[in-house]
Amino acid sequence: MNKVLAQGEVEIEIPFHDIDSMGIAWHGHYVKYLELARTAMLDGIDYDVQAMRDSGYAWPVIELHVRYAQPLKYRQKIRVVAELVEVEHRMKVNYRVFDIASGRRLTRAHTVQVALELDSGEMLFASPPALTRRVAAGAGD
Numbered sequence: 001m002n003k004v005l006a007q008g009e010v011e012i013e014i015p016f017h018d019i020d021s022m023g024i025a026w027h028g029h030y031v032k033y034l035e036l037a038r039t040a041m042l043d044g045i046d047y048d049v050q051a052m053r054d055s056g057y058a059w060p061v062i063e064l065h066v067r068y069a070q071p072l073k074y075r076q077k078i079r080v081v082a083e084l085v086e087v088e089h090r091m092k093v094n095y096r097v098f099d100i101a102s103g104r105r106l107t108r109a110h111t112v113q114v115a116l117e118l119d120s121g122e123m124l125f126a127s128p129p130a131l132t133r134r135v136a137a138g139a140g141d
Helices: 029-044 049-055 129-137
Strands: 006-013 061-068 077-086 091-099 105-113
Touching: 006 029, 029 061, 029 077, 029 091, 029 105, 049 129
Parallel strands: none
Antiparallel strands: 006 077, 061 105, 077 091, 091 105
16 A cells, blocks of 8 residues: 555535436546545645646646446535555545445545646656655645
């Protein structure tokens, strides 16, 4: 198992507008839930989207994998946990989605992001200090 370098989590109640014709959360909405948890995690190390831009980098998602073990239902309360597990050459984040009432894990996922220099559009082969210093310090630059 990978060492957790940073963590964030959010609690969400599945809204009606996320439900599909089968009465469960449409699979595409899971990405939004993951993004909310990743944002909370990045806020914890002071590296939100604005800080990324200010440091001269964009971090596009280049890989997304979701394992849908149990469906999410209307008004179900969930906890989404994001854990940063790699930063040397890329940013890899693992996710777990839990039912709050039972504690049961419902979904797991991961994303991979790479650093792009905003000025040149060039992909970096190592994560820039703007991220690695924050992770090493726990927050701040």
